[in-house]
Amino acid sequence: MQTDEVLGLLKDVADEVINPRFRALADGEIHEKRPGDLVTDADREAEVLITAALLAAYPDAVVLGEETFAGDPSLMGRYAVAEHAFTVDPVDGTKNFVHGSKDHAVMVAETVGGEAVRAWIWQPQHELGYVAERGGGTWRHDAAGTHRLEVPAAGSADGSADGSAEGSGDDGPRGGLSDGLRGRTSRRAWIGRALEGFEPLTLTWVSCGIDYPKLVEGEADYVLYGSAAPWDHVPGSLLLAEAGGLLGTTAGEVYSPRDTAPPGLIAAGSEAAYRAVCRALAASDLG
Template sequence: MDSDQVLTLMKTVAAEVITPRFRSLADGEVMEKNPGDLVTVADHESEAILTRELSGAFPDAFILGEERTSADPTTLERYLAAEHAFTVDPVDGTKNFVHGSPDHAVMVSEVRHGETVRAWIWQPEHEVAWVAEKGAGTYRNGTRVERAPVPDDVPAVGVTSIWPLRGHSLGSLPPLLGSWVCCGVDYPRLMEGAADYILYARNSPWDHSPGALMVNEAGGVVGHPDGTPYTPQSLIPGIIVAADRSTYAAVRRQAAQAFASRDA
């Protein structure tokens, strides 16, 4: 499948099994994987179709799906050992989806030899598609996107989905605001200029592999608080997404202290 075909597949899946249930989920179509961790019939059906079609097109690739991994933790080990893989987040922002928020997405990335080489985000309710290919840029609905650096005389605006850190100031940086609680919206919003950096605690490949490639291709930086660059096989907790290298460096200097206060 070329990149347009993968995007068409994602749009078709959303139109068939996700959008018809938006604000129309029936009793019994919402479950909990863990307390507060929601999953819906749309998540399961979307992942099943995407996995089947990607496996058919790329029979030698390993498909890492969020729901498959939730049911079988050994899936992550097989993904890490694979030379060629895809990550699938069938409904990113499930809690938003359940609560009727349009801020949800379908996300896919292709990983070769431990490096993300292609990525897709489809936001069905916003009707916005993000596509990136390593070395070829990031595109929003077909238009190339480049994220401008944060001006030296303007404080960087940061967001996070880590509830204890909201309102926490990182040194000279302003307090952190609440994110859109969906990586498939957070990463695009940073590229659009609504935020200059994002802090995450959790690190799952299906959440971050697509957006990380897109931000890097748009001129941003994605790494960990210890300075290690993000890769789709680095499972180090804590991720900093930044509009530019100087913002990443400034946030990184303060992030360790902020994470320590979260865990205190």
């Protein structure tokens, strides 16, 4: 499938089974996979449609869907070793969707040899699409057209990113960063706390399909995550990388789509910001 075709698929599926239920979910359409972990009929039906279309085009690929995995945990192992795979998050930000918030998204990523090569995020209620291809940049699709995105500079004395998560010779927890960075976190216990020299942490948009585009567009300088399922982070990792940012682990390693259980993640708008946050986090009492 061509890249634009996959974005069209996500739009069509959203129009068919997600948007009609927005702010109109019946009680019987909302379920719990685990206490507090919601899933709706929209999630399940959207994943079936997206998965069927991907497998029709790529019958030998492994498709790791969030809801399919919930019923078949062995799927994660097959995905981790697959030469060609897709991740599917049919409604990222299900709680937002259930509570009537527009901040939810449909996400797909493609991996080859364990590397993300294409990624798609469609925000149906905002009518915004974000697409990235390895070596081809990150693009925003909106009513005005298609626009290439690059992460805005954020208080960095050296805004370059060399694609490596190795440390630098900069001294101090912030390295070469001249101003406090604006951070968000999915860990609610950390909200209001601050890494040394940075602004206090605030809550993410509670949907990776919203968080990563917001980060790429400069509405935060970094995001700290705890959980790290591939369907949540593989799409955003490529969007961020192709726009000049970096997703890495709290242990100082560049994120890999095959790492299905990293210790925690730092999404940052630049290599310098990632290094600074990683050092500041290691020196902090957050835990």
